[in-house]
Amino acid sequence: MDFGAIVNVLGYLLLIEAGLMVPSLLVALYYNGPDKMGILISILIILIAGFIMSRISRYRDEDIQGKEGLAIVGFGWIIISVFGALPYILTDTVPSFTNAFFETVSGFTTTGATIIDNIDSLPKGILFWRSFTNWIGGMGILVFTVAIFPMLGLGGFQIYKMESPGPMADRIVPRVRDTAKILYIIYSTFTIIQIILLMLGGMSFYDAAVHTFGTAGTGGFNIKANSIGFYNSSYIHLIVGVFMILCGINFSLHYSLIKGKWKDALKNEELRLYLSIIGISIFLITFNIYNKMDYKSFGLALKDSFFQVSSMITTTAYSTVDYNSWPTFSKLILFILMFLGGCAGSTAGGIKIVRILILVKTIKREFYKILHPRAVIPIKVNNKPIASDTVIGIGAFFMLYILLLTFAIIIISLEGLDFETTISTAVATLSNIGPGFGATGPVSTYSQFSSLTKLFMTGFMLLGRLELFPLIILLNPSIWKSENFIKHR
Numbered sequence: 001m002d003f004g005a006i007v008n009v010l011g012y013l014l015l016i017e018a019g020l021m022v023p024s025l026l027v028a029l030y031y032n033g034p035d036k037m038g039i040l041i042s043i044l045i046i047l048i049a050g051f052i053m054s055r056i057s058r059y060r061d062e063d064i065q066g067k068e069g070l071a072i073v074g075f076g077w078i079i080i081s082v083f084g085a086l087p088y089i090l091t092d093t094v095p096s097f098t099n100a101f102f103e104t105v106s107g108f109t110t111t112g113a114t115i116i117d118n119i120d121s122l123p124k125g126i127l128f129w130r131s132f133t134n135w136i137g138g139m140g141i142l143v144f145t146v147a148i149f150p151m152l153g154l155g156g157f158q159i160y161k162m163e164s165p166g167p168m169a170d171r172i173v174p175r176v177r178d179t180a181k182i183l184y185i186i187y188s189t190f191t192i193i194q195i196i197l198l199m200l201g202g203m204s205f206y207d208a209a210v211h212t213f214g215t216a217g218t219g220g221f222n223i224k225a226n227s228i229g230f231y232n233s234s235y236i237h238l239i240v241g242v243f244m245i246l247c248g249i250n251f252s253l254h255y256s257l258i259k260g261k262w263k264d265a266l267k268n269e270e271l272r273l274y275l276s277i278i279g280i281s282i283f284l285i286t287f288n289i290y291n292k293m294d295y296k297s298f299g300l301a302l303k304d305s306f307f308q309v310s311s312m313i314t315t316t317a318y319s320t321v322d323y324n325s326w327p328t329f330s331k332l333i334l335f336i337l338m339f340l341g342g343c344a345g346s347t348a349g350g351i352k353i354v355r356i357l358i359l360v361k362t363i364k365r366e367f368y369k370i371l372h373p374r375a376v377i378p379i380k381v382n383n384k385p386i387a388s389d390t391v392i393g394i395g396a397f398f399m400l401y402i403l404l405l406t407f408a409i410i411i412i413s414l415e416g417l418d419f420e421t422t423i424s425t426a427v428a429t430l431s432n433i434g435p436g437f438g439a440t441g442p443v444s445t446y447s448q449f450s451s452l453t454k455l456f457m458t459g460f461m462l463l464g465r466l467e468l469f470p471l472i473i474l475l476n477p478s479i480w481k482s483e484n485f486i487k488h489r
Helices: 003-030 037-053 066-084 086-090 097-108 124-139 140-147 151-162 178-199 203-214 234-247 251-258 262-266 269-290 298-313 328-339 353-371 389-411 419-430 451-465 469-473
Strands: none
Touching: 003 037, 003 066, 003 086, 003 124, 037 066, 037 086, 037 124, 037 451, 066 097, 066 451, 066 469, 086 097, 086 124, 097 124, 097 451, 124 178, 124 203, 178 203, 178 234, 178 251, 203 234, 234 298, 251 262, 262 269, 269 298, 269 328, 269 353, 298 328, 328 419, 353 389, 389 419, 389 451, 389 469, 419 451
16 A cells, blocks of 8 residues: 555645635625635635645556555545535534534535535525535546546546446546546536526526536535425426436446447447336326326426436435425335436436346346256346456445445434434435435435434445445455555655
8 A cells, every 4th residue: 555645646636625615715705705714714724735745755657556546535535525624614604523524525425415404594605615516526526636637647547446436437438537538528518508508597697506516416405495496497497307317327328429329328228227217207206196196287297206206316306396295105216216326427326227237137147047057148238248246246235235224224213213214314325315205305404413423424425425345445454554654756
């Protein structure tokens, strides 16, 4: 383990975070908010810490191997969350470190769970930073680091594959740095387009920007107590719903479409399953709420169903209605979608559709092998065989997910809340969704939980965003063995 390389890259990561905090300062200055000094001091503290860490040592590209990449990703997410909490604390918006850390982790992991009850009263600079953390964390701040810092070189792939959501981290072009650049260009393009479309629907530039950050990053932080439902506009609901679905699709498929490979994209099995699940869920919920609730028209039921299905499967968790009041059947479908999540390589959380697809194919193969014991049947996705190690890894992921979810349920159950709240809150934090059902529904917050439970929840959110394994592996003592604590070159 080359600790010098790790500290050096983490220093650059903090410098990037300080730069990403500047737009929030500009917003605070523009509105002359009471948060401007707190944000400015936060930037200065992060700059100083980043500068010192980035000067501790130098390293070669090959110094960042598997263990270093793992440590950089794991500690990177923790350190940006610790320093990212400073604006909340120094502006006295969220004076408690536990609460500020929870809010920041929730933002960067695109969970969208909040402990802030009076969201409408927060200064605009802080609200901007809060939503911007959704956008930063959506694609991954370390992927951003790989894109703009050529000094990471080939070692950047170790970071890229650790942070990329899904069982396989594919390069869409040979060089990792170019792959990261392309991903961020597509991501930024979606962001700009959605901001423009929302402004055409009557939103101010500020409102359009912060809600786009939550949509593109599938984080769901909002600036209104009743979320997107505040904007009583079918146009706005439709735009946000469509972009949530788009950002839940593997960004490599967006690149394929840009390159004119429409057939390859449309034949993609994960995409087809993803869209099929969305379509079936909308159909079932629409008929259920239309028949069981007092909806004035079928179209209104369809609109609300479309939005909430899009929001839940992409783990964005924006809302236009209080789905807590929906029939049990509709709530059950939304609960299942909380587990599934979006596609691998997207900004969405959850288990990921491709894992579900491979798991189903593995079960199907086992049934077939009972009848034909000697048959050799490879698991294929998009007509490409999946390596046996990947299949085994997905099985291990499901087992670990169940164990961690069970642990999360036990921890949260100590709060003494009802069963629906306890189960859904555990899923909402581990799958990076945010709002659940019951006492943590779309119109509620997490402020009711104890500080200890909130700290556990921040851990669950980080585990979910980093696909479970990286943070747990860091607890293994053997990974820290190193001949030299810090190598100076």
